[in-house]
Amino acid sequence: MTHPVPLTRALLSVSDKTGLVDFARALAARGVELLSTGGTAKTLREAGLSVRDVSEVTGFPEMMDGRVKTLHPKVHGGLLALRDNAEHRTAMETHGIEVIDLLVVNLYPFEATVAKGAAYDDCIENIDIGGPAMIRAASKNHAFVATVVDVEDYAAVLAELDANDGKTTLAFRQRLAQIAYARTAAYDAAVSTWMAQAIGEAAPRRRAFAGTLAQTLRYGENPHQSAAFYLDGSARPGVATARQHQGKELSYNNINDTDAAFELVAEFPTEAPACAIIKHANPCGVATGKTMLEAYTRAFDCDRTSAFGGIIALNQTLDAATAEEICKIFTEVVIAPEASDEAKAIFAAKKNLRLLTTGALPDPKAPITSFRQVAGGFLVQGKDNGAITLDDLKVVTKRAPSDQELKDLLFAWKVAKHVKSNAIIYVKDGATVGVGAGQMSRVDSTRIAARKSLDMAEVMGLAAPLTKGSVVASDAFFPFADGLITAAEAGATAIIQPGGSMRDQDVIDAANERGLAMVFTGMRHFRH
Template identity: 65%
Template sequence: MTAISIRRALLSVSDKSGLVELGRALAARSVELVSTGGTAKALRDAGLDVRDVSELTGFPEMMDGRVKTLHPLVHGGLLAVRDDAAHVAAMEAHGIGAIDLVVVNLYPFAQTVAKGAARDEVIENIDIGGPSMVRSAAKNHAFVAIATDPADYPELIAQIEADGGTTLDMRRKLAAKAFAATAAYDAAIGAWFAEVDQDETLPASMTVALTKAAELRYGENPHQQAALYLPAIGAAGIAQAEQVQGKALSYNNYNDADAALELVAEFRDGPPTVVIVKHANPCGVASADTLIDAYRAAFACDTVSAFGGIIAVNRPLDGPTAEAISGIFTEVVVAPGADDAARAVFAGKKNLRLLLTGTLPDPARGGLMLKSIAGGMLVQSRDAGRVAAADLTVVTKRQPTADEMADCLFAWTVAKHVKSNAIVYARGGQTAGIGAGQMNRLESARIAAWKAKDAADKAGWSTPLTIGSAVASDAFFPFADGLMAAVEAGATAVIQPGGSIRDADVIAAADESGLAMLFTGMRHFRH
């Protein structure tokens, strides 16, 4: 189909970016501009002739602007099939003029919610007429062009100037984008009502509204496509971090950086802490009096896996810590901030990505996690569970010492972020060994102990850090064998959920070995 010329355009926008430039381009081709409220004023202030929509309909804007475009003379001009004789006859009989271009973007609902506006203001920012015009124009894209995004104005202007109108390919593309925009808009409104009025974590119907922020080079593997999408409301995390330097993040970079940020956020109110992540699992975590000491302790846990890893810290980066981090190849560094000295150090590492988050997420925050499966979607609330010393039950004859209690809580916090089956040894505020993702808990305990011994050998320590350590298990020990592997590694205290039918056997084994054992009553599977 040849390009359809534009004789009349209806413009009604909240975001006035590029509006005047588009209006001038249309006016230069003698297009009649019809508009409403603030949009009409902006165009007139630019010296353009504008016809009020109230003049077109014969009805004034009313009810505080709630009713202005919901009228047959508007929607008839949008929905009429121009090569249908009955439609043309109806237009002539009722004095309906065709509208060839609609330029609409909607009331800023998400932005209004995000700024914490009162309920009445949020409700007033639910657009009704805008989505109706968008959908009418998009449905009739065979004859009408619909622009909902100012980013599309330059291409639209260029096509009008080159072809004298809009092509069917352009109108189809714009229509698809328009329907996606109204779907996302309605989804945001529905989610807000579900949260505010129904207090539903898992509503009967769920629509996820996301906007593509960036196309990634590929997914987990080069043959997979990938992109980063952002929600409209309430987003604050790795996806919103400022990238100071380095090449574009990959799918795996985002995934690993998110895992590192989520874990280090558990320590946001604690001492300086460093997390090193590889393939979404922590390979070293440590807290210390200074950030550089925390980094050195975390790195010592597994110097092999740390190569090419992701590092997250809970304090603004300083120059000495940045120098230490720069001692090996690191893919991504995540921090709340970085001083000038740290930035200068990293500037010499052009392939290192530095992400600054400003703040750290609240580990106790709510939210949903989605996972696609064949034929459906699994949805669950985030694992925001945390325990303190007062929540723990000592089930052995021996009580833990103060140091053992601290190490148990540290190991438990890390284990929450390790793929199941998870075993974490910790001593003195640093991980000694981590066993992740094994098919049985015994193997995880053995691997973690082996890694601790390997780390000691590489560092030249006389004994591994598992000697005198606390060990955390993300789920209960189904048999005493996993516990005994921890005893062999030198652990003196254990923290685990409990709840096995063989708890009595495990407790008896702990008592026989002189261990202190704590039950949390909470599991942290992470698949």
Template identity: 65%
Template sequence: MLLGSDPTRGAASFPSRKRPPSMTDLIPVRRALLSVSDKAGLADLAAALVRHGVELVSTGGTAKALREAGHSVLDVADLTGFPEMMDGRVKTLHPAVHGGILAVRDDERHVAAMDAHGIGAIDLVVVNLYPFAATVAKGAARDEIIENIDIGGPAMVRSAAKNHAFVGIVTEPEDYAAVIAEMDANGGAMTLDLRKRLAATAFAHTATYDGTIASWFAFADQGKLFPDTLPLTAKLSAELRYGENPHQKAALYLPAGPAGRGIAQAEQVQGKELSYNNINDADAALELVAEFREADPTCVIVKHANPCGVATAASLSQAYDAALKCDDVSAFGGIIAVNRPLDGPTAEAISGIFTEVVCAPDADADARAVFAKKKNLRLLLTGDLPDPARGGLMLKTIAGGWLAQSRDNGRITRADLKVVTDRAPTEEELADALFAWTVAKHVKSNAIVYAKGGATAGIGAGQMNRRDSARIAAAKAREAAESHGWASPRTIGSAVASDAFFPFADGLLAAVEAGATCVIQPGGSIRDDEVIAAANKAGLAMVFTGMRHFRH
């Protein structure tokens, strides 16, 4: 008989006849195997197990931690009769461990095998895995990363989860409290309902772990953009009130592995629960304002994932005022993002109209006090802005599958521009053109953006043809001029950006009618010559970027 195989429990404690399924609902825990990388909550769990007379079996550092807490522990090496070997790579891969976990306790053949080989039952497995993701995140060398791929841990987790009819499996320290409460309520036993829930969590745990490893091999180690198999692992962060519409359900998931800064990681300081649309729009606003992370104070106002006003100025309050005046009708009930910590004067200005969400890297005490009076306004603090040049994949679900593409992190500098008209742009026109181009990248296609003096003058989004987008943007600028008593719309003397080439001259001529004097567009149409000729005839300056920014 192997050391630790108590004939009064384990295999010998179960009769060799079939039991009705209902008899397996409550399973007493008499032996638990604990082997955890994350030792949070371990002492409290062990104390509860010992209180119920549970024998503790453990390995390495976990066994040491349990002994330091004053508990008697049986080493796995004593259970198996083999020492840990190969730098700990082999310690739990043994029939005495997996037989004790996997045995079907009411199957007479399994019971006979346990009796014949002196295998004692293991009723509870508490395992979490080597910190692979954390090892990668700290920039460890490849050899260290490989050594942090757990083998025995996932095997035990999957064994226990498969045999959840008789065995409890715990992979998350957050579940320790439920196990303790249930054992306290049931005299040291666990219910089938809890074991089933924990089994589901365990399989998700190992799937996430393997997915993280597969992702590292594919993207980091092998440098593949599109691996043969794309591991998708994410954890539920929150269920939302509903989706885009009240009859749709929605939830927010976060990457199971390392993640950068983004709207999903923002701290909500105040306001009611975020909706699906709030998060989607806030993400659009944050992604756009991140393009200006190194610029002067910048404000972005978004409505239905499209910017309706963007401006850069000497202060945030001035930037907000200029952005708002681009289209204050659409801004009502919108989302605002800024590239600087919020101050009191800007918060006061924002409070002048109904706003759903405000995103900022931080907010000072005055700004927080102002927004505290607006109980429904959500204030999200990001701590940092996303890097617009970051890589990675973007996924979109379609019927029956997914579309994947690299992020649109293309950026244009002055050196990339090609002047194609007789007249070159002035320095002011060039600055406005690049500003408009940056905004157009974040406007739904077909996108037209007029800009002047570091602020958008009119935005046309999501139309089926480019001419209509140009006309809609100009109409919004005229409406803004009438609303604010300006002598003329801000499209007069503006630069206009088009996210893709003008297939005909009509879109460009609409911009001419609006008063634009400079055009920035990708070029590449078979009718470029016609468009260039029309620009020359109108006295426009036009530059080609050679890069398109469709956004659907």
């Protein structure tokens, strides 16, 4: 059946009652009979609308604390009956089943219940049963029934009725059915994911991920790739939850890089201002300072060339002085917990600069599941939330690091976690002074980072490269002494690395020969 279906009867049973009364009133004005349940029926009656209770239709009262109310043949028969099937029509007449042309259901707020940290039993009680069953039944029978699961589709239903003389078209019902099935799939994914976590099932037999469309993007990483941005419903502060104050729409690469920048800057406690500048998902400068302006300028001085057109993340409020300095070069996005009114006014002159505020920083230690698609499947792992303290470090050289070297080593190690492997990071006095990322050879990353430092010294008119007197971090062990020797030649005085290579002793010997201090972490930070 492909022709329009008259809408004569609607069943409304919603948890989120936003817009409910206005929508129901508009349906009633178009001659649609309203069926409803429990609190939804109460809300409609209080608004002066005429409503039939589902319990009146089924002949059974709601029972078991509302767990059983719509799971009945007179409800599911009305949703599932094929109107052009003689046997179905006979069954309806025999058993007094009335057709339902529109189902309006939004589900118990399970995701919101989990998000607020509710107890296990409370989460269980917020798993909807009747709602998903009705949604799936009505959506299967979209040849005759329209299914609405989102408040934002109320207006579309009314527009459809107005355009088709009180009827719904097959194409419209198909679109609603797809939306409905995606909603129940996302709901079940949320339930199964939560339950796996609740019972400690690290690798469940089946895994489902779901998201809600936030934005259709102009294109993906490249103009010939289609793309969209979906939200997973978590409350983790970041680009997904941020408020955009100005600037054009974020692109695929903007979102990816902004996330990388904000996750990195969150590694640094808010007691001291910190800034991270990201280009193509890699840091090109990270620094702390006494002020946010100082933190930004020190991060910028690590690699002024790469910072052009980059993403800037701050761990404290963006102030006017920092905003003024940022405006001196082209920047794609600035993200911070907050921004002062003065800073916003300064940025207002930069129409294409996006300013995002999040209200908070993400917790770098929070357990998060990440996944990556591969051909025929996807890889799932916990987010790299590994961290070390002074007590975790093992000094392996004759010379132990000084207090300042230890501070810089820990700083460099935090940055290393966010640099693509093979990662080499030079740090001096709480600021990166050279970053080597994503090379196939670790020694190449060491050389590139040193070369960038030398280039910046020339730009800044310095007599010596910024790496002179620095410390260096390697995200994984040095497989040979050549990388360490290159770092020493660049002026590094201390090394932090995981250790664990068959040639560790060769590397330790090379460090001792050059008077370097070196510590092992026992932890690596591969980032691919």
